Amino acid sequence: MGLQEQVITEMKAAMKAKNTVALEALRAIKSALLLASTEKGASGGLSEADEIKLVQKLVKQRKDSATIFTEQGREDLAEPELAQAAIIEKFLPEQLSEADIEKAVVKAIDSIGASGMQDMGKVMGIVSKELAGQADGKTISSIVKAKLSS
Incomplete structure (x- = not known):
């Protein structure tokens, strides 16, 4: 099942559960996917790598917004942003540990x-x-x- 179908299925579940935070996050993903697939120069469909980049971008936007709100003492605005980020992150592949990332970095430095x-x-x-x-x-x-500075 593609990302778009997954999002639509999750949206239906969020509507039935009356989960407004999840629904808002899922609508953001759906909207971003639609915009990306219809923008000038797009071949109509998005590759899996493009979808992942798009979802990562949405998560980063939410986390950056939450950081700014927290710095300004607006926890009431930061919490929904972090909640949305957590929902959107479910559509990303499992994240690697720092040890695994470090191995890849050392391998690249050596290569x-x-x-x-x-x-x-x-x-x-x-x-x-x-x-x-x-x-x-x-x-x-x-x-x-x-690694490079040591």
Whole structure:
């Protein structure tokens, strides 16, 4: 079952349960998928990798918004954003642990012979492509920085 069908099935369940937070999050996914598949230059359908990137983007937006609201002391606005992020994350592949990400980073560093921070972009490109959808870019970045600066 494709992502769009999954979202529609979940939306029906959320409507029956009168779960407004879940419904809002699922509508956001459906809307983003529809926009991406109909925008100029799109071939009509989205690949699984494109769908994962789209869902990751939605999760990141929600978490960034929640962070801003928390910094401003608006927990009442941050909580629904975090709840939506948790619902949207269900559509992502299982996330890797930091140890697994670290192994991929070390493997990439060894494969290209990276020696310092000037090679960070190369390493990030390799690791991000390899772990697409399975790890957050911020986590990958912090591990790459730590490995290259030591």
